Amino acid sequence: MRHDESRALYDRALSVIPGGVNSSVRATRPYPFFIERGDGAHVVDADGNRYLDYVMGYGPLLYGHDMPEPVRAAVQSHASDGPMYGAPTEVEVELAEFVARHVPSVEMTRFVNSGTEATVSAVRLARGYTGRDKIVVMQGGYHGAQESTLVEGGPDSSRPSSPGIPASFAEHTIPVPFNDVEAAERVFEERGDEIAAVLTEPILANTGIVLPVDGYHERLRELTEDHGALLIFDEVITGFRVGGLQCAQGRFGVTPDVTTFGKIVGGGFPVGAIGGRAEILEEFTPSGDVFQSGTFSGHPVTMAAGYEYLKYAAENDVYEHVNRLGERLRTGIADIVADQAPSYTVVGTDSMFKTVFTREGPDSGDVGGAGEDSHVCDAGCRQDESCARYDYCPKNGADVANAETERWERIFWQEMKEKGIFLTANQFESQFVSYSHTDEDVEETLEAYKEAL
Structure with missing residues (x-):
């Protein structure tokens, strides 16, 4: 070549x-x-x-x-109608309804513009909802280019993994090894009342594809419930790939409190989303006090592409x-x-x-x-x-x-x-x-x- x-x-x-x-x-x-x-x-x-x-x-x-014809037609139609409006459109409601019908953890969805923005917002939401600061993440997991998760080290020695991030950010992030139940239990035993959430990919999908060992996610679910913390699944990669329309959480039979999405939910166009229980999602402004906003969020072309993309998967093999x-x-x-x-x-x-x-x-x-x-x-x-x-x-x-x-x-x-x-x-x-x-x-x-x- x-x-x-x-x-x-x-x-x-x-x-x-x-x-x-x-x-x-x-x-x-x-x-x-x-x-x-x-x-x-x-x-x-x-x-x-x-x-x-x-x-x-x-x-x-x-x-x-090659987009299926219904997807292509929806994209062309919405693009020709106008680039954006700064106001809601019907198709973003339709896509949110579709996600809520199919994904076990989702009652409400807030659309954003990238997987990174989704996880940033989910971390802020968890902290605002619980009134706590600490976030447990998996060593080797990836949750976008955000300060709270660009962290390396261990539970007692976390530090930023990139220049430009103040060390004080890493103080609130607790990295533990994926698939290590004892490490998770130890962290909750020592600091359970400080932990706002566990943030994990259901499958480590940015580190060679590592599946959970039997019972791992179930134990994380128990630990978070016992200590009043949230369980957040980052399904930016696995969402609507693993487990079909129910995503990886449906495949594993473990329902998190909050789920982040990206990628497929927008039909390949720039998108992210945070979904979860209504009582948690309603902490976002304007219904609650946790600030979250974005001019391009719920962009009509992206919403139309995502809605037709997922509908086509639901109706075909x-x-x-x-x-x-x-x-x-x-x-x-x-x-x-x-x-x-x-x-x-x-x-x-x-x-x-x-x-x-x-x-x-x-x-x-x-x-x-x-x-x-x-x-x-x-x-x-x-x-x-x-x-x-x-x-x-x-x-x-x-x-x-x-x-x-x-x-x-x-x-x-x-x-x-x-x-x-x-x-x-x-x-x-x-x-x-x-x-x-x-x-x-x-x-x-x-x-x-x-x-x-």
């Missing part, structure tokens, strides 16, 4: 955009390829190279790059299709990994997938293949205690960070790109199947995995 145009565009971008990109994850080595257009399950770059796309805008493109292909991909990759890189771990669920380049595996036992006699999770790690890999699969963000992250970025990603497969550019972010992907695309992808690994 030639990348002359992308290289030239990157050279221009370096002069006018910090680092040449507008989001850090796009800064691939030696330079990013610049997308010209999308086409179904593919993207085409500035040099005319065509790639099978599994980044899918980091999750929101459930249908790939979208989840059946994407989940079947996701399972087929994970099963196929698991077979390849067992044969060529047995220490690696295949992760994911529903239409999400990833291969974590873990460094260790079982010393003995039949762990080859993905058949029912292989004693391993056959379509991605499920945190199954009976699995021969259970002690070696990632349980938290630190486990993923200890994988061969450089090998993924410097070698594997580059090899897959040259084979026409567009994956997320590092070891951490999730990858996604869309409604536009086909069985033939899966076969092509598995052949590329065989050669690249």
Whole structure:
């Protein structure tokens, strides 16, 4: 493949955009390829190279790059009627009603403009509702570019993870390891009356896709209820991806007090949302005292896109299709990994997938293949205690960070790109199947995995 145009565009971008990109994850080595257009399950770059796309805008493109006709028509209609009004429109009510009908935790929704804005607002809401300041987060979790969660360290040694954030912000954030029940219990025993909320992704989806161990979220639900704190699920990535229209909370059977959304709820357009129990959401202004506002919130084009996007999924076999292909991909990759890189771990669920380049595996036992006699999770790690890999699969963000992250970025990603497969550019972010992907695309992808690994 030639990348002359992308290289030239990157050279221009370096002069006018910090680092040449507008989001850090796009800064691939030696330079990013610049997308010209999308086409179904593919993207085409500035040099005319065509790639099978599994980044899918980091999750929101459930249908790939071709919007279903009802979505396209709604977007065009609302865009032609006017860019925005500074006043409410009917379609934002319709989308809020749809979300409330399908997501277990949601009675009311406040729409905002990004996942980051949603989690910022949810943290403020939790503090205002409870009158407390402390927020418990998961090490390796990601909740957008906000001061309260850009924090690293442990429960007694939290510190900002980026320059520009005062240390005093980190004092109110308590990081604990995901899937560590004892750590959560210890924090609540010591500081339960100071904790406003536990903020967690139901699945760590920005750190290699780590599912919860059995009973973990249930215990978080008990701890927050016992101590008068809120449980907030960040479903910016898992929302309307995992568990279908009920989201991951419906899949796991654990109902949080508040849920944050982004991505798919706006049909791929800029959006975020905070949903939850009415008595909590009504603490937002103007019905309550917790300030939250935004000029572009509930933008009519975004609301129309999101409403038609989710309605189409409700009325068609979208989840059946994407989940079947996701399972087929994970099963196929698991077979390849067992044969060529047995220490690696295949992760994911529903239409999400990833291969974590873990460094260790079982010393003995039949762990080859993905058949029912292989004693391993056959379509991605499920945190199954009976699995021969259970002690070696990632349980938290630190486990993923200890994988061969450089090998993924410097070698594997580059090899897959040259084979026409567009994956997320590092070891951490999730990858996604869309409604536009086909069985033939899966076969092509598995052949590329065989050669690249």
